[in-house]
Amino acid sequence: MHNERNFMDGVFVDAGGEPPIAVHNPATGEHIAEIDAASPAQVQVAVAVAARAQRDWARRPAIERAQYLRKLADVLVANAARIGAALASESGKSLTDASNEAIYAAEITRYHAEWARRIEGEVIPSDSADETILLQREPIGVVACLIPFNYPVYTLLRKVAPALITGNTVVVRPSNNTPLCAFEIARAVEQAGFPAGVVNILAMRHEHASLLCTQPPVGMITLTGSVGVGRSVLEYCKVNIAKPSLELGGKxxxxxxxxxxxxxxxxxxxxxxxxxxxxxxxxxxxxxxxxxxxxxxxxxxxxxxxxxxxxxxxxxxxxxxxxxxxxxxxxxxxxxxxxxxxxxxxxxxxxxxxxxxxxxxxxxxxxxxxxxxxxxxxxxxxxxxxxxxxxxxxxxxxxxxxxxxxxxxxxxxxxxxxxxxxxxxxxxxxxxxxxxxxxYQGFHAGWKRSGLGGDDGKHGMLEFTQTRLVVMRY
Missing domain, CATH: 3.40.309.10 (Aldehyde Dehydrogenase; Chain A, domain 2)
Structure with a gap:
């Protein structure tokens, strides 16, 4: 059995005094790890450092952000066996399937890096002869990413990669059933050399996840989970009028x-x-x-x-x-x-x-x-x-x-x-x-109670943006 620490502001941090989260191997029922649960203070600090880092991250050219994503994809592939071993132990997947999930995650990361030169706005005709109307795509700010247990490596990058390429920073809450692989991804982020605070990954209990989602800098919450949890996220969104992106139940x-x-x-x-x-x-x-x-x-x-x-x-x-x-x-x-x-x-x-x-x-x-x-x-x-x-x-x-x-x-x-x-x-x-x-070049979006917004492709990437209208009179 081993312990894992949370990752924020570019470093792994010591426990904040909360009881640890126990992780089990579902194939054996064995208790395999203890995870440091983030304290309320650590959750607030993680959001604050993400907000601070976001201003610089958004000012960088998108092609520069893409270089970090490509480096991360390379590191994920190089460490696929290590990430896969962690995932297999906590999910019951085979080592091959778990390692392949890391490789698929690298592929969707590379895919979103390709959008660096394709995040398009619009030029719109004006009613005045001496005006030009522009519609720009801008980042939202800090994105809270809530990750499920079933495909936790792939889904983490499915959310983080489009958030980052569009200029946002992220605070990730992995499933408490499968947090070990998330901290292997944190090591990959560290190895890829991302600026401190751009990617933060913290394990936490439910009540602290609600604290994460209701911090004022959080402008978007993206969830893959159940309808019940989706309803909770919509309540969190009300606090700061944050944007929801929800992939919920399916049948x-x-x-x-x-x-x-x-x-x-x-x-x-x-x-x-x-x-x-x-x-x-x-x-x-x-x-x-x-x-x-x-x-x-x-x-x-x-x-x-x-x-x-x-x-x-x-x-x-x-x-x-x-x-x-x-x-x-x-x-x-x-x-x-x-x-x-x-x-x-x-x-x-x-x-x-x-x-x-x-x-x-x-x-x-x-x-x-x-x-x-x-x-x-x-x-x-x-x-x-x-x-x-x-x-x-x-x-x-x-x-x-x-x-x-x-x-x-x-x-x-x-x-x-x-x-x-x-x-x-x-x-x-x-x-x-x-x-x-x-x-991942399509658009994964549900109707009815299956969700709001969606993942993948151009439209999934644009979920992580907001528009600015610029009217220029000359």
Whole structure:
């Protein structure tokens, strides 16, 4: 077991007197580390130094800021194994997957560095003959970044890189489940030579996170998390009228048309549902199958779900790893049991395994109804409900009859069907004949309760800016 310290103003700082945060390996339940929890005074200092550093950082040419990002990307790649080892120990991922996440984080960092020469404003015609109207893109100031546990390396850079290229500074609060990898990223920031105060990373308890988000210099709060936490962030934003950017819950529907390649669709959906033990906001969470192919497709899913083996991925990367905590496992199992009590048929899984670690089997439920909790609420685990439909209009009605609208999936070989769904699905994303992957040149933005704002691409980068109108009379 080891201790980690918080990183602010360019250095790692001693504990501020708060009880430490315990970190566990979810594959074994073992207590593996103690993290210094930031004190209220340290949180306030971190925001203050970020605000001070932001003035100089924003004055630097964007291409100079990009040079720091490119250096950081190089350091992330060089230290991918070290970052991956920390992430694997606290998340239950395999070392390969965890190390690859660091490399993906480096790639999105390089991508945002490329925007240095492309942060565009506008020239707008004036109603007066002797005037020019300019619309400039400017940084917001200090950004509070709240990071989830499921992809904590990638998501951290997904938020930090666009914030920095546009001239903001950041205070990052990693998940208390996965803070070790965040401090490895802090070491990478230190090695890349960023000016002091530009990037600050502090572990803290919930009440101190609220203090972070309500400090006057914080002009934007970006969160990837649950709807409940999103509501809390909106309350924090009210204090200083800060800008929210929220990626919240998801309940990705997959529609399987009768002309679909069923084998391809089943394999992809099972992989989506079991990758990272289903702890992914765009993982397939409900499947609507046309009546003509329902039984065949259900058989394919049943066979593939039954073949999934669980276990410690540090010992066998071919197995599905654990959920993040015992609390998550209890919550998911309770949902499965309530679905069974309401009439769903358990086709695979559904039992808590014996032994250490927070494992849960790949679980398939058939004969589900649209009004069931298992269909209406996010599961965030390896559980998949299947429903039957008769017409595409019926499938669309059920897919759209939902509080969430993050991502969606369609399997069909008919372009007319694809275009109809593309124009009628109530979600920020549609993937045709594949499962979601969040391309970082796209725009990852949810509808309904799935969020406000968005990440990735040009539009995700511009989320971290505000506009200034300049009217020049000559």
């Amino acid at each position: 990705t529907p997959a529609i399987i048309e009768p002309d679909a390649d069923l084998e391809q669709a089943a394999s992809a959906i099972v992989a989506s549902k079991t990758t990272n033990c289903g702890q992914l906001c765009t993982a397939i969470e409900r499947v609507y199958v046309h009546a003509r192919v329902h039984d065949r497709f259900l058989n394919l899913l049943r066979e593939k779900f039954a073949a999934i083996r669980i276990g410690d991925r540090s010992e066998d990367p071919s197995r599905m790893g654990p959920l993040i905590s015992e609390g998550a496992r209890r919550d998911i199992h309770a949902k499965v049991m309530r679905a069974a009590a309401e009439g769903a048929v358990l086709e695979a899984g559904g039992a808590i395994p014996e032994g250490r670690g927070f494992f849960y089997p790949a679980t398939l439920l058939s004969h589900c109804r649209q009004d069931m909790e298992i269909v209406q609420e996010e599961i965030f685990g390896p559980v998949l409900p299947v429903l039957c439909y008769g017409t595409l209009d019926e499938a669309l009605r059920m897919a759209n009859d939902h509080q969430f609208g993050l991502s969606s999936v369609l399997y069909t070989e008919q372009y007319r069907t694809a275009l109809k769904v593309a124009n009628r699905i109530e979600a920020g994303e549609l993937y045709v004949n594949r499962t979601p992957a969040d391309p």
